[in-house]
Amino acid sequence: MEESASAQIEFRKVTKMYGSVAAVTDFSLAVGRGEFLTILGPSGSGKTTALMMLAGFEAPTKGDILISGMSVAAVPSYGRDQGIVFQNYALFPHLTVRRNLEFPLEMRGVKASERVALVERMLKRVHLGAFGERMPSQLSGGQQQRVALARALIADPPVLLLDEPLGALDRNLREQMQGEIKSLHREFGKTTICVTHDQEEALTLSDRIVVMRGGQIEQLDTPEALYGRPANRFVANFLGEANILDDPELGYHKKDRPGTVPMIRPERVRIAAGNAVQPADQDQRQIVSGIVEEMIYAGPLRKYQVRVGRTSLIVREHVASGQEIFKPGDTVRLDWFRADVRSLSE
Ligand SMILES: Nc1ncnc2c1ncn2[C@@H]1O[C@H](COP(=O)(O)OP(=O)(O)OP(=O)(O)O)[C@@H](O)[C@H]1O
Ligand SMILES: [Mg+2]
Structure with missing residues (x-):
């Protein structure tokens, strides 16, 4: 029954x-x-x-x-x-x-x-x-x-x-x-x-x-x-955008977990000026430096494409007042919590 x-x-x-x-x-x-x-x-x-x-x-x-x-x-x-x-x-x-x-x-x-x-x-x-x-x-x-x-x-x-x-x-x-x-x-x-x-x-x-x-x-x-x-x-x-991080420059190595790739969602990545002070919780974060390739403004969201090594990462942030806006060619710092990185099977 x-x-x-x-x-x-x-x-x-x-x-x-x-x-x-x-x-x-x-x-x-x-x-x-x-x-x-x-x-x-x-x-x-x-x-x-x-x-x-x-x-x-x-x-x-x-x-x-x-x-x-x-x-x-x-x-x-x-x-x-x-x-x-x-x-x-x-x-x-x-x-x-x-x-x-x-x-x-x-x-x-x-x-x-x-x-x-x-x-x-x-x-x-x-x-x-x-x-x-x-x-x-x-x-x-x-x-x-x-x-x-x-x-x-x-x-x-x-x-x-x-x-x-x-x-x-x-x-x-x-x-x-x-x-x-x-x-x-x-x-x-x-x-x-x-x-x-x-x-x-x-x-x-x-x-x-x-x-x-x-x-x-x-x-x-x-x-x-x-x-x-x-x-x-x-x-x-298929469900949203995904940054695949299989690049040593991003702090990840294939041999770490064979058959899997690390992924971070664009809204989990933070963007700041290249010379910004390091975050206080930097031991929990992956921090990389990149160059802005593109900035797309989409109403409530701003989307950046940032080149780091051979990877182009997508960063999505909610538009808020007082935010620094970056343009193509700017050097920026990206960071994300390591705990937010997901391991995907290939
Ligand atoms: N009557 C049919 N005869 C032969 N092949 C078919 C027939 N109906 C569907 N197919 C094939 O079966 C597969 C699945 O088709 P289906 O219509 O279920 O896809 P779908 O996921 O609904 O796609 P869509 O989003 O385009 O509607 C496709 O490869 C399609 O070409
Ligand atoms: Mg159908």
Whole structure:
């Protein structure tokens, strides 16, 4: 009993072959009830394939998928009781917003009077109370996405599947919709699996993130653990920026820990004038001297590229008043806590 209570969805050693191409290989994953899990990875890494198998649009070549502890190998997609927002699974263009939302309810035999009330409530919930009679083509991209989310949620499925739900939106709208998805998740508590190649989106929304590459899982962890303690070079680079320190000039030697490379995140590196006084806690810090190659100003952040030996290090600092600003050609001193350096497998 306990097992099925904790894992609502389970992939067991699932492989999907398209001819000789392995889209997903030996994929195992358990998703808890009410959890928001994101599958993150570059294009072609198998994210959509994994979700399509869960939705029942594709069948695994090997392995099994369980929902609430039961194999769904024999259950067709319409029998799986999942709300779906896929990028290519658009609204019905010939139906009004209201009729789009009514559709899943009709499919489940909900009475007409009840349907009206449910649609009304859901339209209000996604801030589209006045848009019920519009056709999808008369809505903005963000409004269409909200209708799609509303349609996925309205029949109260226990599981919500989202494939790049915000892919087509501009940055501001994306952020707004991320907030919307988060608050819907908080409110309805659906087990949600979201596919994205946008790392910021994954970090913002998820309880846990699966990082995929080439059809396989590279790492599965909470956003903070993934960012703070990436397992390998690929994950470190895919989630944010990473300074790889495998250069004797940076104080690290390959032979120290074979098969691994040291890494420090750009926001953990401090920048100061070349002739600044040494920090009081210098025994805990690595201190190097470099030349600024580039300074990029990005709103609240300033990003430097600093040449140290054969390595170009990225330094990111929050813009604050009274800060010294360096320009290309300046000699600077960089330092970081040795304890902040992570050891990655190659
Ligand atoms: N129907 C298909 N027939 C053959 N190969 C396929 C098919 N669908 C996907 N693939 C291949 O499987 C691999 C994984 O594809 P998938 O669509 O799962 O990637 P993805 O991670 O969702 O990528 P994206 O971020 O671009 O959407 C790719 O190499 C792709 O070319
Ligand atoms: Mg995809």
